[in-house]
Amino acid sequence: MKETKEVWMQKTVVVWLGALLCCALWGSAFPCIKIGYQLFEIGAKDVATQILFAGARFFLAGVLAILFGSVLNKKPLLPRKGAIGRIVWLSFLQTVLQYLFFYIGLAHTSGVKASIIEGVNVFIAILVASLIFHQEKLTARKMIGCVIGFAGVVLVNVNGSGMDAGISFFGEGFIFLSTVAYAFSSVFLKRYSKEDNPVMLSGYQFVTGGIIMMLCGFGMGGTLTHVTPAGIAMLLYLALVSAVAYSLWGVLLKYNPISKVAVFGFMNPVFGVILSAILLNEAGTIGAMCLVALVLVCVGIYIVNKGERRK
Template structure:
């Protein structure tokens, strides 16, 4: 995966991004199931943070083991890389997932999917206005609007019920944190191994959240096979998806890769329905229409990215 030309080809980028989106989409219902299996209630913030910390510590370990096996050497960071991993961890793990876990527990999987989709807009805005790694164009904005309309369509009927700052508001802050982490990943990957950065930032962030959860009084009182397997799966989701996504961000514009994130809530809605029986107002025709809109948005932004690579 170190061949730049290969990692910029659509025939490679498309299936890899879809795999990441499927994994992330499954996280919406699986986090709820995992907390249910481990008896972590929606009003127990400390235990939610503790649970997330365990997940990401595991994700970091899995990413580092996998990366070490692939590269046939231990992924031990230098001091400079460790500092970058710590900064990345603040946004990609600590802030993003502290807000996400707490917010998701106070909202529905469908509403969270829609709000999380805003990270596509935010990532492109942050990349263009804060990190200045690419240009912000009308075509990119238009493509995002088309894709987001598909996200809204598939969630019709499941996005009502009001707004809570510690619910939907926290999910939005999670999306904003992700946008900054995408920009940092793009910047740091120019000089550092992306899998090494991903693994160590998860370890740092996971240990921090685990310790914070314990200090606040969090715990997991119910331990069973279902809960353990779900925790392992969630760790795998993060290890695999973020490592692959980081490699793709290294070799492509942020807008080109981030726009595929509109598929996350599409998968999230479908899997929330299958696993949690959370129903949206979207029938078969609306789901198909939503997929067409999301695909159109992805094509529009990628056309803009190809013309304005930076």
């Protein structure tokens, strides 16, 4: 049964559909977070409350992931004693470090530059998996596919505004560090999934990381004072996005090379632009450049996955 599931999860159509679903959900988070800020009346520069908001989102995401996993396994999804340390380490990398660096960095740079730097996480994940942990081989085909996909990320974000030559450690530097934390979390999630259920790991690391982020937000002076039913509904949706997408992403990483899955991360900003145009009435952001970017990202994903299929 285990072998059948492993073979099924390695099928190209399953990887493509599963990874694209994750990226579509993550892409929807970009405009929905903005809507959430509006509903909770969180200011653009109120980093403390943004971190508090993110912590609440991830705590709820963890609870949902644990509930879903328990239903699917037909028994409570509980961590083994040996998994506690792995959960804490994952939550530190994936939730706490990544998002603390991201939110603080975003307050000191433009959204365009942040999105482009975030696109580097695919390169870093593949390099870390190949050169440091030796989980797979680094090939010219993988790097070519990544370069083409990254070109799409740059195109979809460059719209004549938000770009300049200025670089700051607390701005662009922190955004880059968030990508490094994400890359290492992907590698460790794949490694830990050999011994533990990836949905269990996702759920408990979100709960742990969410609590830490809420405490950080409170400690920095953050407060959620304007609470409405619409705001709570949006918070629950964002929690659902994280619970479903990260759990599914973890399952895909468990059964496939990191490069084969991570390369789909280039689709996040593409989905983000398209869904922002729909949900935030930013129709002007979709044009010929966006379509070219989508083509480049798809070509990059195809090249990387074609190499994996041949092997």
